[in-house]
Amino acid sequence: MTSNKVTVLMPTFNRSAFLVESIESLLAQTHPIHKIIIINDGSTDDTLEVLKAYEGRVDIISKPNGGKAAALNMALQLVPEGLVWIFDDDDLARPDGLETLMALLSGNPEANMAYGRHERFKVDPDGSVRILGDGYWRDCESDEFLAATLEDMFAHQPGMIVRKELYDLVGPFDETLVRSQDYDMLIRLARVATPVSTEAYIFRQRIHDGVRGTQGKPVSAEAMSSSWAVFDKIIFRNIHPELKLSEYLGKGKKIHNLASKRHALIRRSAVMARKKLWFHAMDDLRNAAATSDEPLTQSEITALRRALASKYGCEEVLQDPKLVDELCQLAMSSATGSQIVASLARGLRWRVRSALFSENRWNSVRYFLLMSKLAKASSMFAKRYQPEMAASMKPFQKVDRFK
Numbered sequence: 001m002t003s004n005k006v007t008v009l010m011p012t013f014n015r016s017a018f019l020v021e022s023i024e025s026l027l028a029q030t031h032p033i034h035k036i037i038i039i040n041d042g043s044t045d046d047t048l049e050v051l052k053a054y055e056g057r058v059d060i061i062s063k064p065n066g067g068k069a070a071a072l073n074m075a076l077q078l079v080p081e082g083l084v085w086i087f088d089d090d091d092l093a094r095p096d097g098l099e100t101l102m103a104l105l106s107g108n109p110e111a112n113m114a115y116g117r118h119e120r121f122k123v124d125p126d127g128s129v130r131i132l133g134d135g136y137w138r139d140c141e142s143d144e145f146l147a148a149t150l151e152d153m154f155a156h157q158p159g160m161i162v163r164k165e166l167y168d169l170v171g172p173f174d175e176t177l178v179r180s181q182d183y184d185m186l187i188r189l190a191r192v193a194t195p196v197s198t199e200a201y202i203f204r205q206r207i208h209d210g211v212r213g214t215q216g217k218p219v220s221a222e223a224m225s226s227s228w229a230v231f232d233k234i235i236f237r238n239i240h241p242e243l244k245l246s247e248y249l250g251k252g253k254k255i256h257n258l259a260s261k262r263h264a265l266i267r268r269s270a271v272m273a274r275k276k277l278w279f280h281a282m283d284d285l286r287n288a289a290a291t292s293d294e295p296l297t298q299s300e301i302t303a304l305r306r307a308l309a310s311k312y313g314c315e316e317v318l319q320d321p322k323l324v325d326e327l328c329q330l331a332m333s334s335a336t337g338s339q340i341v342a343s344l345a346r347g348l349r350w351r352v353r354s355a356l357f358s359e360n361r362w363n364s365v366r367y368f369l370l371m372s373k374l375a376k377a378s379s380m381f382a383k384r385y386q387p388e389m390a391a392s393m394k395p396f397q398k399v400d401r402f403k
Helices: 016-027 047-054 068-076 097-107 142-151 164-170 181-192 224-239 258-274 278-291 298-306 321-331 335-356 362-385 387-397
Strands: 006-012 035-041 059-063 083-086 113-123 129-134 160-163 195-206
Touching (some): 016 047, 035 047, 035 068, 083 097, 097 113, 097 160, 142 181, 142 258, 278 321, 335 362
Antiparallel strands (some): 113 160
16 A cells, blocks of 8 residues: 655755744644654754754754755655655745645545645845745646646645655756756656646745855855756756657657647747757757648747746847847748747747836847847748738737737
């Protein structure tokens, strides 16, 4: 019989200021936890003194500082079976978080992974707590989980429980990754898991200015987003040759005709563009344009519009004139290429709006000019070769339609 005992793993490094609240939120769970293992990853603050108050209620192991991935790999070896809940040392579990996840698995016996939502919060200097809103979330079916996760991470370790045999199946965390090691693991899990999800909140994610990373490779709060982008790029450069093209369609999906092949190419291109791997993205876009001359589906258009909507921004398209020239050439290559680039251009509308409220408002103008250039290249093909397409391209041209 499969064990439903839950083991919590919490790596910690110099987070004594937050650690107590995190542990208390676990001890307050309405569903019993079999064991809580705290991995002290070479802390130099008063973490060990703080943990003395929990002796007998949590297991404490210490190791030299080596990063979150190494700490988790050590701790996973101590869990023979059951369910694993990896929790961060600065976040807070909702009292019924584990109960909600266990109910999901109970109601879906075929599932081996359950996850839910989170909200973000910040504690101001005066001690007041501000709720900053929901974290990024995608509502998707089980067979779409991998494809959605490849686009962006929305299921987080403190919001999920996973059967131990899944971790055994996919192998250890990558200890070479200072950041994004959880994203790398989530992708590997998504390829083999049968997940079940809930709209309910499982935990609160703390936003703070503390240092991340390791003692030898610290990452400041200011560099957090840029460091994620760097390591995400490494991850996707590595997995590009490993993942089958069909996996971008969803788990269990197959490429059975030219239409499904083009759809898979477009979805992969959007993922690679979001990870700033434009060499791969452009290769897929050109192949997609040559695969089928049928009009783009709404799903393909939606994927292309999201290609430039990464949380890490897309300033590389503003800085690389060669890339822009390649996109314009694609727009002039065929009817499908014209539609592809027009959809990418439409996706820049969000960038124009968001840049208006950023520190660098000039980017709003730059994105608008780029959007107009790509839209013009797309409409030129329609006017020159297929007049019947011209009417459908007008919304991309008219500046007065931009709102």
